[in-house]
Amino acid sequence: MIDITLEVNGKTKTLSVEPRHLLADVLRQEFGLSGVHIGCAHGACGCCTVHLDETPRLSCLTFAAQCDGSEIRTVESIGGPTAEHALQQAFRSEHGLQCGYCTPGFIMTLMPFIEEMVEQKRLPDDDEIREAMSGNICRCTGYHGIVAAVRKAVNLGLGGGI
Amino acid sequence: MRPASFEYHRATSLEHALELLGEFGENGRPIAGGQSLVPMMNFRLARPGHLVDINRLPLDAIEIAGPVLRIGALTRHIAYFDNPWIARHFPAFLDAVHYIGHPTIRRNGSIGGSISHADPTAELPAISVLYDADIVARSVTGERRIKAQEFFLSAYVTALEPGEMVVAVEFPIPPAASTGSFIELGERSGDFATASIGISLEHGGGKIVRAAMVCCGADLFPMRAPEVEDFLVGKPLVNPSGAEAGCIFAASIDPVDDHIASADYRRGLIAELTHRAIEAACTRALDKS
Numbered sequence: 001m002i003d004i005t006l007e008v009n010g011k012t013k014t015l016s017v018e019p020r021h022l023l024a025d026v027l028r029q030e031f032g033l034s035g036v037h038i039g040c041a042h043g044a045c046g047c048c049t050v051h052l053d054e055t056p057r058l059s060c061l062t063f064a065a066q067c068d069g070s071e072i073r074t075v076e077s078i079g080g081p082t083a084e085h086a087l088q089q090a091f092r093s094e095h096g097l098q099c100g101y102c103t104p105g106f107i108m109t110l111m112p113f114i115e116e117m118v119e120q121k122r123l124p125d126d127d128e129i130r131e132a133m134s135g136n137i138c139r140c141t142g143y144h145g146i147v148a149a150v151r152k153a154v155n156l157g158l159g160g161g162i
Numbered sequence: 163m164r165p166a167s168f169e170y171h172r173a174t175s176l177e178h179a180l181e182l183l184g185e186f187g188e189n190g191r192p193i194a195g196g197q198s199l200v201p202m203m204n205f206r207l208a209r210p211g212h213l214v215d216i217n218r219l220p221l222d223a224i225e226i227a228g229p230v231l232r233i234g235a236l237t238r239h240i241a242y243f244d245n246p247w248i249a250r251h252f253p254a255f256l257d258a259v260h261y262i263g264h265p266t267i268r269r270n271g272s273i274g275g276s277i278s279h280a281d282p283t284a285e286l287p288a289i290s291v292l293y294d295a296d297i298v299a300r301s302v303t304g305e306r307r308i309k310a311q312e313f314f315l316s317a318y319v320t321a322l323e324p325g326e327m328v329v330a331v332e333f334p335i336p337p338a339a340s341t342g343s344f345i346e347l348g349e350r351s352g353d354f355a356t357a358s359i360g361i362s363l364e365h366g367g368g369k370i371v372r373a374a375m376v377c378c379g380a381d382l383f384p385m386r387a388p389e390v391e392d393f394l395v396g397k398p399l400v401n402p403s404g405a406e407a408g409c410i411f412a413a414s415i416d417p418v419d420d421h422i423a424s425a426d427y428r429r430g431l432i433a434e435l436t437h438r439a440i441e442a443a444c445t446r447a448l449d450k451s
Binding site for chain 1 (some may be wrong): 163164165167168169170172193196197200201204205213217250263264265266267269270351391409
Protein backbone atom coordinates (compact mmCIF):
# COMPACT_ATOMS: atom_id res chain seq x y z
CA MET A 1 0.00 0.00 0.00
CA ILE A 2 1.10 3.54 -0.71
CA ASP A 3 0.03 6.66 1.16
CA ILE A 4 -1.11 9.47 -1.10
CA THR A 5 -2.66 12.88 -0.60
CA LEU A 6 -5.21 14.10 -3.13
CA GLU A 7 -7.09 17.35 -3.32
CA VAL A 8 -10.40 16.33 -4.86
CA ASN A 9 -12.98 19.00 -5.66
CA GLY A 10 -11.32 21.29 -3.13
CA LYS A 11 -11.13 18.77 -0.27
CA THR A 12 -7.79 17.28 0.74
CA LYS A 13 -7.57 13.71 1.94
CA THR A 14 -4.71 11.32 2.67
CA LEU A 15 -5.37 7.65 2.04
CA SER A 16 -3.65 4.35 1.41
CA VAL A 17 -3.99 2.74 -2.00
CA GLU A 18 -2.67 -0.33 -3.74
CA PRO A 19 -0.48 0.62 -6.70
CA ARG A 20 -2.87 -1.17 -9.05
CA HIS A 21 -5.87 0.90 -7.95
CA LEU A 22 -7.16 3.05 -10.79
CA LEU A 23 -7.89 6.68 -10.06
CA ALA A 24 -11.44 6.09 -11.34
CA ASP A 25 -12.09 3.40 -8.72
CA VAL A 26 -10.51 5.42 -5.91
CA LEU A 27 -12.63 8.47 -6.75
CA ARG A 28 -15.78 6.36 -6.78
CA GLN A 29 -15.07 4.20 -3.75
CA GLU A 30 -12.92 6.30 -1.43
CA PHE A 31 -14.38 9.70 -2.28
CA GLY A 32 -17.96 8.59 -3.05
CA LEU A 33 -17.92 10.40 -6.39
CA SER A 34 -20.23 8.22 -8.44
CA GLY A 35 -20.26 10.78 -11.26
CA VAL A 36 -16.96 9.26 -12.37
CA HIS A 37 -18.38 6.66 -14.73
CA ILE A 38 -16.38 3.71 -15.94
CA GLY A 39 -17.41 2.59 -19.40
CA CYS A 40 -14.70 0.58 -21.08
CA ALA A 41 -11.74 0.76 -18.65
CA HIS A 42 -9.28 0.94 -21.51
CA GLY A 43 -9.35 4.52 -22.74
CA ALA A 44 -11.81 4.17 -25.60
CA CYS A 45 -15.05 5.72 -24.32
CA GLY A 46 -14.12 8.85 -22.34
CA CYS A 47 -16.76 8.30 -19.62
CA CYS A 48 -14.22 8.49 -16.79
CA THR A 49 -12.65 11.82 -17.83
CA VAL A 50 -11.67 14.03 -14.88
CA HIS A 51 -9.33 16.99 -14.57
CA LEU A 52 -5.91 16.18 -13.14
CA ASP A 53 -4.09 19.40 -12.36
CA GLU A 54 -6.49 21.23 -14.69
CA THR A 55 -5.94 18.86 -17.62
CA PRO A 56 -8.54 16.36 -18.86
CA ARG A 57 -7.36 12.88 -18.09
CA LEU A 58 -8.86 9.41 -18.39
CA SER A 59 -9.07 8.21 -14.80
CA CYS A 60 -9.25 4.57 -15.96
CA LEU A 61 -5.75 4.94 -17.46
CA THR A 62 -4.32 6.55 -14.34
CA PHE A 63 -3.13 4.88 -11.18
CA ALA A 64 -4.13 6.78 -8.05
CA ALA A 65 -0.58 6.26 -6.77
CA GLN A 66 0.68 8.46 -9.60
CA CYS A 67 -1.45 11.38 -8.45
CA ASP A 68 0.07 12.06 -5.03
CA GLY A 69 -0.08 15.81 -4.40
CA SER A 70 -2.34 16.46 -7.37
CA GLU A 71 -5.52 18.44 -7.71
CA ILE A 72 -8.47 16.57 -9.16
CA ARG A 73 -11.81 17.86 -10.36
CA THR A 74 -14.78 15.64 -11.16
CA VAL A 75 -18.17 16.47 -12.62
CA GLU A 76 -19.49 16.93 -9.09
CA SER A 77 -17.51 20.18 -8.91
CA ILE A 78 -19.35 21.62 -11.92
CA GLY A 79 -22.61 23.50 -11.54
CA GLY A 80 -23.63 22.29 -8.09
CA PRO A 81 -26.16 19.55 -7.25
CA THR A 82 -28.72 20.89 -9.73
CA ALA A 83 -26.23 21.11 -12.59
CA GLU A 84 -26.54 24.84 -13.13
CA HIS A 85 -23.50 25.32 -15.35
CA ALA A 86 -24.34 26.71 -18.80
CA LEU A 87 -22.96 23.61 -20.52
CA GLN A 88 -25.01 21.29 -18.34
CA GLN A 89 -28.14 23.36 -18.94
CA ALA A 90 -27.41 23.33 -22.67
CA PHE A 91 -27.08 19.53 -22.62
CA ARG A 92 -30.53 19.47 -21.05
CA SER A 93 -32.22 21.88 -23.43
CA GLU A 94 -30.57 20.56 -26.61
CA HIS A 95 -31.12 16.86 -25.91
CA GLY A 96 -27.41 16.34 -25.32
CA LEU A 97 -28.16 13.32 -23.14
CA GLN A 98 -30.61 10.51 -22.75
CA CYS A 99 -29.38 7.75 -20.44
CA GLY A 100 -26.70 10.06 -19.04
CA TYR A 101 -23.96 7.49 -18.62
CA CYS A 102 -21.49 9.29 -20.90
CA THR A 103 -22.47 12.81 -19.84
CA PRO A 104 -19.96 13.43 -17.01
CA GLY A 105 -17.14 12.47 -19.38
CA PHE A 106 -18.43 14.77 -22.09
CA ILE A 107 -18.81 17.66 -19.64
CA MET A 108 -15.27 17.24 -18.28
CA THR A 109 -13.77 16.85 -21.76
CA LEU A 110 -15.63 19.85 -23.16
CA MET A 111 -15.25 22.32 -20.27
CA PRO A 112 -11.71 23.43 -21.20
CA PHE A 113 -12.67 23.52 -24.90
CA ILE A 114 -15.56 25.87 -24.20
CA GLU A 115 -13.42 28.04 -21.94
CA GLU A 116 -10.77 28.22 -24.68
CA MET A 117 -13.31 29.22 -27.32
CA VAL A 118 -14.82 31.90 -25.08
CA GLU A 119 -11.33 33.19 -24.30
CA GLN A 120 -10.53 33.34 -28.02
CA LYS A 121 -13.93 34.97 -28.61
CA ARG A 122 -14.96 32.67 -31.41
CA LEU A 123 -17.69 30.20 -32.18
CA PRO A 124 -16.16 26.90 -33.35
CA ASP A 125 -17.63 25.17 -36.39
CA ASP A 126 -19.25 21.77 -36.00
CA ASP A 127 -16.20 19.88 -37.26
CA GLU A 128 -14.07 21.48 -34.57
CA ILE A 129 -16.62 20.64 -31.89
CA ARG A 130 -16.77 17.05 -33.10
CA GLU A 131 -12.97 16.81 -33.02
CA ALA A 132 -12.91 18.17 -29.45
CA MET A 133 -15.31 15.45 -28.29
CA SER A 134 -13.95 12.67 -30.51
CA GLY A 135 -12.64 10.76 -27.49
CA ASN A 136 -16.10 10.38 -25.97
CA ILE A 137 -18.67 7.83 -27.05
CA CYS A 138 -22.42 8.38 -26.68
CA ARG A 139 -24.81 5.61 -27.69
CA CYS A 140 -28.07 7.54 -27.22
CA THR A 141 -28.04 10.94 -28.83
CA GLY A 142 -26.33 10.47 -32.17
CA TYR A 143 -24.14 13.43 -31.11
CA HIS A 144 -26.18 16.13 -32.88
CA GLY A 145 -27.70 17.29 -29.60
CA ILE A 146 -24.29 17.39 -27.95
CA VAL A 147 -22.83 19.51 -30.76
CA ALA A 148 -25.81 21.85 -30.43
CA ALA A 149 -25.27 22.03 -26.67
CA VAL A 150 -21.62 22.97 -27.10
CA ARG A 151 -22.53 25.63 -29.63
CA LYS A 152 -25.12 27.02 -27.26
CA ALA A 153 -22.78 27.03 -24.27
CA VAL A 154 -20.06 28.85 -26.23
CA ASN A 155 -22.64 31.31 -27.52
CA LEU A 156 -23.83 32.01 -23.98
CA GLY A 157 -20.24 32.44 -22.86
CA LEU A 158 -19.69 34.94 -25.63
CA GLY A 159 -22.74 36.86 -24.43
CA GLY A 160 -24.60 36.15 -27.64
CA GLY A 161 -28.11 34.86 -28.23
CA ILE A 162 -29.06 31.24 -28.55
CA MET B 163 -10.85 -5.58 -16.06
CA ARG B 164 -8.33 -4.30 -13.57
CA PRO B 165 -4.54 -4.71 -13.61
CA ALA B 166 -2.65 -7.44 -11.82
CA SER B 167 -0.63 -6.38 -8.76
CA PHE B 168 2.65 -4.56 -9.21
CA GLU B 169 4.99 -2.37 -7.22
CA TYR B 170 5.06 1.33 -7.93
CA HIS B 171 8.22 3.43 -7.88
CA ARG B 172 8.40 7.13 -8.56
CA ALA B 173 11.73 8.03 -10.17
CA THR B 174 13.30 11.17 -8.71
CA SER B 175 15.95 11.51 -11.43
CA LEU B 176 16.86 9.86 -14.72
CA GLU B 177 19.71 8.03 -12.96
CA HIS B 178 17.26 6.77 -10.35
CA ALA B 179 14.87 5.54 -13.07
CA LEU B 180 17.67 3.72 -14.89
CA GLU B 181 18.91 2.11 -11.67
CA LEU B 182 15.42 0.82 -10.93
CA LEU B 183 14.87 -0.41 -14.49
CA GLY B 184 18.30 -2.07 -14.43
CA GLU B 185 17.43 -3.82 -11.21
CA PHE B 186 14.02 -5.08 -12.41
CA GLY B 187 15.08 -6.03 -15.95
CA GLU B 188 12.28 -7.62 -17.95
CA ASN B 189 9.93 -7.36 -14.99
CA GLY B 190 10.07 -3.55 -14.93
CA ARG B 191 8.50 -0.97 -17.22
CA PRO B 192 8.72 2.81 -17.24
CA ILE B 193 5.34 4.55 -17.25
CA ALA B 194 4.79 7.99 -18.76
CA GLY B 195 1.31 8.91 -20.01
CA GLY B 196 0.15 5.31 -19.69
CA GLN B 197 -2.18 5.75 -22.65
CA SER B 198 -1.09 2.43 -24.20
CA LEU B 199 0.52 0.60 -21.27
CA VAL B 200 -2.41 0.93 -18.86
CA PRO B 201 -5.01 -0.46 -21.30
CA MET B 202 -2.65 -3.41 -21.83
CA MET B 203 -2.38 -3.81 -18.05
CA ASN B 204 -6.14 -3.46 -17.56
CA PHE B 205 -6.64 -6.29 -20.05
CA ARG B 206 -3.79 -8.15 -18.32
CA LEU B 207 -2.00 -8.44 -21.63
CA ALA B 208 0.89 -6.76 -19.79
CA ARG B 209 1.77 -7.71 -16.23
CA PRO B 210 4.91 -5.85 -15.23
CA GLY B 211 5.94 -6.54 -11.66
CA HIS B 212 7.32 -3.04 -11.25
CA LEU B 213 6.29 0.29 -12.74
CA VAL B 214 8.81 3.11 -12.71
CA ASP B 215 6.94 6.40 -12.99
CA ILE B 216 9.05 8.87 -14.98
CA ASN B 217 6.39 11.57 -15.33
CA ARG B 218 8.10 14.04 -13.03
CA LEU B 219 11.48 13.89 -14.79
CA PRO B 220 12.59 16.82 -16.97
CA LEU B 221 12.58 14.90 -20.25
CA ASP B 222 10.14 16.94 -22.29
CA ALA B 223 12.33 19.42 -24.16
CA ILE B 224 12.06 19.91 -27.92
CA GLU B 225 15.35 21.45 -29.04
CA ILE B 226 17.60 21.90 -32.04
CA ALA B 227 20.85 20.02 -31.34
CA GLY B 228 23.16 20.64 -34.30
CA PRO B 229 21.72 18.88 -37.38
CA VAL B 230 18.83 17.23 -35.52
CA LEU B 231 15.63 18.14 -33.75
CA ARG B 232 15.83 16.35 -30.42
CA ILE B 233 12.50 15.50 -28.81
CA GLY B 234 12.60 14.43 -25.16
CA ALA B 235 10.86 11.15 -24.39
CA LEU B 236 8.23 12.77 -22.16
CA THR B 237 7.10 15.30 -24.76
CA ARG B 238 3.31 15.08 -24.94
CA HIS B 239 1.73 14.85 -28.39
CA ILE B 240 -0.15 18.11 -27.94
CA ALA B 241 3.15 20.02 -27.82
CA TYR B 242 3.74 19.57 -31.56
CA PHE B 243 0.75 21.64 -32.65
CA ASP B 244 2.33 24.97 -31.77
CA ASN B 245 5.98 24.02 -32.22
CA PRO B 246 7.51 26.15 -35.01
CA TRP B 247 10.24 23.61 -35.87
CA ILE B 248 7.79 20.78 -36.40
CA ALA B 249 5.64 22.99 -38.63
CA ARG B 250 8.61 24.28 -40.61
CA HIS B 251 10.71 21.16 -41.08
CA PHE B 252 8.43 18.14 -40.61
CA PRO B 253 5.06 18.62 -42.35
CA ALA B 254 4.28 14.88 -42.38
CA PHE B 255 4.94 14.80 -38.63
CA LEU B 256 2.48 17.61 -38.00
CA ASP B 257 -0.14 15.92 -40.20
CA ALA B 258 0.34 12.66 -38.31
CA VAL B 259 -0.20 14.20 -34.87
CA HIS B 260 -3.79 15.03 -35.85
CA TYR B 261 -4.48 11.30 -36.18
CA ILE B 262 -3.09 10.32 -32.77
CA GLY B 263 -5.97 9.13 -30.59
CA HIS B 264 -8.10 12.08 -29.51
CA PRO B 265 -7.48 15.30 -27.54
CA THR B 266 -7.28 13.71 -24.09
CA ILE B 267 -4.86 11.04 -25.33
CA ARG B 268 -2.78 13.71 -27.07
CA ARG B 269 -2.52 15.77 -23.89
CA ASN B 270 -1.18 12.85 -21.89
CA GLY B 271 0.56 10.40 -24.23
CA SER B 272 4.31 10.79 -24.81
CA ILE B 273 6.63 10.10 -27.73
CA GLY B 274 8.81 7.78 -25.64
CA GLY B 275 5.74 5.77 -24.70
CA SER B 276 4.41 5.56 -28.23
CA ILE B 277 7.80 4.52 -29.63
CA SER B 278 8.40 1.92 -26.91
CA HIS B 279 4.90 0.48 -27.18
CA ALA B 280 5.42 0.01 -30.94
CA ASP B 281 1.85 -0.46 -32.01
CA PRO B 282 2.15 -1.48 -35.68
CA THR B 283 -0.13 1.32 -36.88
CA ALA B 284 0.84 4.06 -34.41
CA GLU B 285 1.74 7.41 -35.92
CA LEU B 286 4.97 8.38 -34.16
CA PRO B 287 6.78 5.10 -34.86
CA ALA B 288 5.83 5.59 -38.53
CA ILE B 289 7.06 9.18 -38.50
CA SER B 290 10.36 8.21 -36.89
CA VAL B 291 10.89 5.59 -39.63
CA LEU B 292 9.89 8.08 -42.35
CA TYR B 293 12.38 10.73 -41.22
CA ASP B 294 15.22 8.30 -40.40
CA ALA B 295 15.15 9.29 -36.74
CA ASP B 296 17.51 7.90 -34.14
CA ILE B 297 15.92 6.42 -31.03
CA VAL B 298 18.13 7.39 -28.08
CA ALA B 299 18.02 4.65 -25.45
CA ARG B 300 19.77 4.72 -22.12
CA SER B 301 20.48 2.20 -19.38
CA VAL B 302 22.81 2.10 -16.39
CA THR B 303 25.56 0.94 -18.72
CA GLY B 304 25.28 3.91 -21.07
CA GLU B 305 23.52 5.41 -24.04
CA ARG B 306 23.05 4.15 -27.59
CA ARG B 307 21.32 5.35 -30.72
CA ILE B 308 19.18 2.95 -32.71
CA LYS B 309 18.02 3.76 -36.25
CA ALA B 310 14.23 3.83 -36.31
CA GLN B 311 14.24 1.35 -39.22
CA GLU B 312 16.12 -1.12 -37.00
CA PHE B 313 14.14 -0.36 -33.85
CA PHE B 314 10.68 -1.73 -34.71
CA LEU B 315 11.02 -5.49 -35.04
CA SER B 316 7.39 -6.62 -35.01
CA ALA B 317 4.06 -5.69 -33.46
CA TYR B 318 4.88 -4.40 -29.95
CA VAL B 319 8.44 -5.71 -30.25
CA THR B 320 11.39 -3.30 -30.30
CA ALA B 321 15.16 -3.45 -30.15
CA LEU B 322 15.11 -2.15 -26.56
CA GLU B 323 16.96 -4.38 -24.10
CA PRO B 324 15.67 -5.07 -20.57
CA GLY B 325 16.65 -2.16 -18.36
CA GLU B 326 16.82 0.25 -21.28
CA MET B 327 14.57 3.27 -21.66
CA VAL B 328 13.95 5.67 -24.54
CA VAL B 329 15.13 9.12 -23.42
CA ALA B 330 14.79 11.04 -26.70
CA VAL B 331 14.12 10.74 -30.40
CA GLU B 332 16.36 12.67 -32.79
CA PHE B 333 15.07 13.75 -36.19
CA PRO B 334 17.64 14.88 -38.79
CA ILE B 335 16.46 18.28 -40.07
CA PRO B 336 15.67 18.02 -43.80
CA PRO B 337 17.03 20.63 -46.24
CA ALA B 338 14.94 23.75 -46.84
CA ALA B 339 13.50 22.55 -50.16
CA SER B 340 11.53 19.66 -48.75
CA THR B 341 7.91 18.77 -48.28
CA GLY B 342 5.81 15.96 -46.91
CA SER B 343 2.42 14.68 -45.89
CA PHE B 344 0.77 11.93 -43.89
CA ILE B 345 -2.64 10.39 -44.49
CA GLU B 346 -4.40 7.75 -42.44
CA LEU B 347 -7.67 5.89 -42.59
CA GLY B 348 -9.25 4.04 -39.70
CA GLU B 349 -12.70 2.78 -38.88
CA ARG B 350 -13.47 5.87 -36.84
CA SER B 351 -11.78 9.08 -35.76
CA GLY B 352 -8.99 8.45 -33.27
CA ASP B 353 -9.15 4.67 -33.56
CA PHE B 354 -6.30 2.44 -34.69
CA ALA B 355 -5.43 2.96 -38.34
CA THR B 356 -6.37 0.42 -40.98
CA ALA B 357 -3.55 1.88 -43.05
CA SER B 358 -1.50 5.05 -43.24
CA ILE B 359 1.10 6.52 -45.57
CA GLY B 360 3.75 9.14 -44.85
CA ILE B 361 5.77 10.89 -47.53
CA SER B 362 8.82 13.13 -47.25
CA LEU B 363 10.32 14.67 -50.40
CA GLU B 364 13.31 16.85 -51.17
CA HIS B 365 12.98 18.83 -54.37
CA GLY B 366 14.85 21.17 -56.69
CA GLY B 367 14.02 22.76 -60.05
CA GLY B 368 10.42 21.61 -59.79
CA LYS B 369 11.43 17.96 -59.48
CA ILE B 370 11.72 15.41 -56.71
CA VAL B 371 15.39 14.76 -55.89
CA ARG B 372 14.97 12.44 -52.91
CA ALA B 373 11.95 10.59 -51.57
CA ALA B 374 11.05 8.67 -48.44
CA MET B 375 7.84 6.80 -47.84
CA VAL B 376 6.51 4.86 -44.86
CA CYS B 377 3.47 2.61 -44.69
CA CYS B 378 1.55 1.22 -41.74
CA GLY B 379 -0.97 -1.54 -42.26
CA ALA B 380 1.04 -3.58 -44.75
CA ASP B 381 3.14 -5.40 -42.16
CA LEU B 382 3.60 -5.75 -38.40
CA PHE B 383 5.81 -2.65 -38.23
CA PRO B 384 6.04 0.64 -40.12
CA MET B 385 7.79 -0.24 -43.37
CA ARG B 386 9.66 1.93 -45.87
CA ALA B 387 8.96 1.65 -49.58
CA PRO B 388 12.34 1.71 -51.36
CA GLU B 389 10.84 0.88 -54.78
CA VAL B 390 8.51 3.87 -54.61
CA GLU B 391 11.28 6.07 -53.25
CA ASP B 392 13.44 5.23 -56.28
CA PHE B 393 10.51 5.61 -58.66
CA LEU B 394 9.72 9.12 -57.42
CA VAL B 395 13.20 10.55 -57.93
CA GLY B 396 13.16 12.82 -60.99
CA LYS B 397 9.36 13.08 -61.13
CA PRO B 398 7.98 16.61 -61.49
CA LEU B 399 6.10 18.14 -58.55
CA VAL B 400 3.30 19.13 -60.93
CA ASN B 401 2.48 15.57 -61.95
CA PRO B 402 4.42 13.16 -59.74
CA SER B 403 2.72 9.96 -61.02
CA GLY B 404 1.26 9.22 -57.59
CA ALA B 405 -1.27 6.70 -58.88
CA GLU B 406 1.45 4.67 -60.56
CA ALA B 407 3.55 4.84 -57.39
CA GLY B 408 0.57 3.49 -55.44
CA CYS B 409 0.23 0.53 -57.84
CA ILE B 410 3.95 -0.25 -57.67
CA PHE B 411 3.84 -0.32 -53.89
CA ALA B 412 0.57 -2.26 -53.63
CA ALA B 413 2.00 -4.98 -55.86
CA SER B 414 4.97 -5.43 -53.52
CA ILE B 415 3.09 -5.93 -50.25
CA ASP B 416 1.24 -8.78 -48.60
CA PRO B 417 -1.08 -7.19 -46.04
CA VAL B 418 -3.01 -9.15 -43.42
CA ASP B 419 -6.56 -10.32 -43.94
CA ASP B 420 -8.65 -9.81 -40.79
CA HIS B 421 -12.01 -8.74 -39.41
CA ILE B 422 -11.25 -5.06 -40.05
CA ALA B 423 -10.35 -5.40 -43.72
CA SER B 424 -9.53 -8.05 -46.30
CA ALA B 425 -6.02 -8.16 -47.75
CA ASP B 426 -7.40 -6.96 -51.09
CA TYR B 427 -9.16 -4.02 -49.50
CA ARG B 428 -6.00 -3.08 -47.64
CA ARG B 429 -3.91 -3.31 -50.80
CA GLY B 430 -6.33 -1.04 -52.65
CA LEU B 431 -6.51 1.35 -49.74
CA ILE B 432 -2.74 1.55 -49.44
CA ALA B 433 -2.39 2.25 -53.18
CA GLU B 434 -4.92 5.07 -52.95
CA LEU B 435 -3.41 6.56 -49.78
CA THR B 436 0.03 6.45 -51.44
CA HIS B 437 -1.36 8.35 -54.41
CA ARG B 438 -3.04 10.96 -52.22
CA ALA B 439 -0.09 11.42 -49.88
CA ILE B 440 2.30 12.02 -52.79
CA GLU B 441 -0.11 14.48 -54.41
CA ALA B 442 -0.65 16.27 -51.10
CA ALA B 443 3.09 16.60 -50.47
CA CYS B 444 3.76 17.94 -53.97
CA THR B 445 0.81 20.35 -53.83
CA ARG B 446 2.13 21.65 -50.55
CA ALA B 447 5.57 22.31 -52.09
CA LEU B 448 4.02 24.05 -55.10
CA ASP B 449 1.78 26.21 -52.88
CA LYS B 450 4.80 27.26 -50.86
CA SER B 451 6.76 28.36 -53.92
